[in-house]
Amino acid sequence: MSAARPSMTRRVLKVHLVVVYAFLYVPIAVLVLLSFNRAGLPTVWTGFSFDWYVKLASAGPILSAAKNSIIVAIGATLISTILGTMLAFGLERGRPSGLLEASLVAPMIIPDIVMAIALLTFYTMLQATLGLFTIIIAHAVFNIAFVAAVVRARLKNFDFSLIEASADLGAGPIRTFVRVVLPQILPGVVAAGLLAFTLSFDEFIIAYFTAGPGSASTTLPMQIYAMIRFGVTPEINALATVVLAVSVFALIVAQRLEPRAVR
């Protein structure tokens, strides 16, 4: 009978696994499913339909919020990818510094709400006009940390003597970067950029604090939050599904790029 025990344990663990995954994904699955529900009721399935998506596409405030979110995400991605990559290089090549390492991780673990309040206070102090631009800068702040971490992982395999070889062959710094460094680290940089994009695209708390009054700089998550106060509609489900799709797509691309070693 003792032989049965491990398989019993294993079976229990298997059930446990299923439960945990269900816990993680069932709510999301329900949301996606309901976004295709013909009737507007969250409780009864009345048939498959794209109606809510069509409706979404014609809703003015949602579209403008989506546009804002894309602007913010692209802006934050560009800034954080450039600065984060430079930072990664500096950390990888420069003198090792525990302080710099620790301060790099900080933006990733500082609670968003703290970051949001800090940024708002900072902007107020500077008397900056709040809007899309301030959201972009705010998002770039925490994104730089993520970008630097991803690019650094890539740089671990980078042969820095290639830079010297390029200089030795007569190339200036720009040619060296474009022809030698970038092709080597591009997958890592693109992956980092996509990660930054998703993080920024669906970020709510910091955007909410740094967007300022008025609807001109409302992002998609903020729009959803505003709509949800009047109850969860299938429209919101559809919108959330779109956001989910964008994020998942970007993450999959990013992950695909990351581990593969380009030789």
Next chain:
Amino acid sequence: MSAVPNTLLAAEKVEKRFGGVVAVDGIDLAIAENEFFALLGPSGCGKTTLLRMIAGFETPTAGRLTLDGRDITTVPPNRRPVNLMFQSYALFPHMSVEANVAYGLEAEGRPRDEIRRRVGEVLELTVLGELAKRRPHELSGGQRQRVALARALVKKPRLLLLDEPLSALDRRLREQMQLELKRMRHEVGITFVVVTHDQEEALVMADRIAVLDRGRIAQLGSPRDLYDRPENRFTARFLGQMNFLEGRLGPDGLAVDGLGLVRGVGPAGANGATGIGCAAFRPERVEITDASAAGNALAGTVEAIAYHGNSQSLVVRLDGAAGTRIAVSRSAGAADARPVASGEAVRLTVPPEHVRLLAGGPDTSAAASAEADAH
């Protein structure tokens, strides 16, 4: 340093410190046009740092480097007519062989057809024509080494620096490439400076060798000079195999306990130095004799014999000299003419002209010689 005619590269009191560590300690050096020059030394002797200063990757803390009489001490690497072949080869992994070789000419902004022609010529010289489209990871170690060489040669540099060029290759390929490098240098007529810790590599390839010890030049000369006429213990020990007898230098030779006077030549003998010193001689200069012949006579017991096919090496424990063991190397002919057995008592002769009398105690470069023993 005007002793060398047609000086191409000159180093004047070049010094490099990293924090408190002195890597290169005031080196004066002149390398002639079309020379094959080797910087030889154990790891940490400063040879790579010196090379990197010539290439422009390090700036000397003090001193001056000139190329064709022009001061290049602070000229950045991409503006020097000097190319370096990296120890790791540092080939661009995302480019084909052809693109790797063309890279340096593109950086110079050469016209397309000139680039194509010169790349083709160099690939032919380095026997890489058929591999032009391959990527570095599709090549063997020897092929990669040739690409690295081609990439540097195509620039027609005034000076080509090679950092441990053959260390990544296996023994057979290494020997082949030593001769290949010599051949190519003659064909292209470029001055080569090679850094190596491998004394055989330096002896085979170089016209002149500078032996480096702790940031200074221990001795500079032709391979033969260094091998036959070492001027200090470090050089004597670092190149090839050497026997040492310790004693006190006097006007007529070296007095060794239990052996009497050992006569020889060399810096210490010539300038009549006195004090602690040694007699250094090569294993192949020791002869086994039956009667007492002219020269330094020694006697001892054969402790071990190793057979190498074309030669034979013996370990002989001397009578006197506190039982010092010396190595004796004999050609196959000599070994056949006068066979010896382990345990046999033998008489040995070392001609004084092959004994170098060197000043100083055995500890003067203990760390460095321990390093040399490891090779």
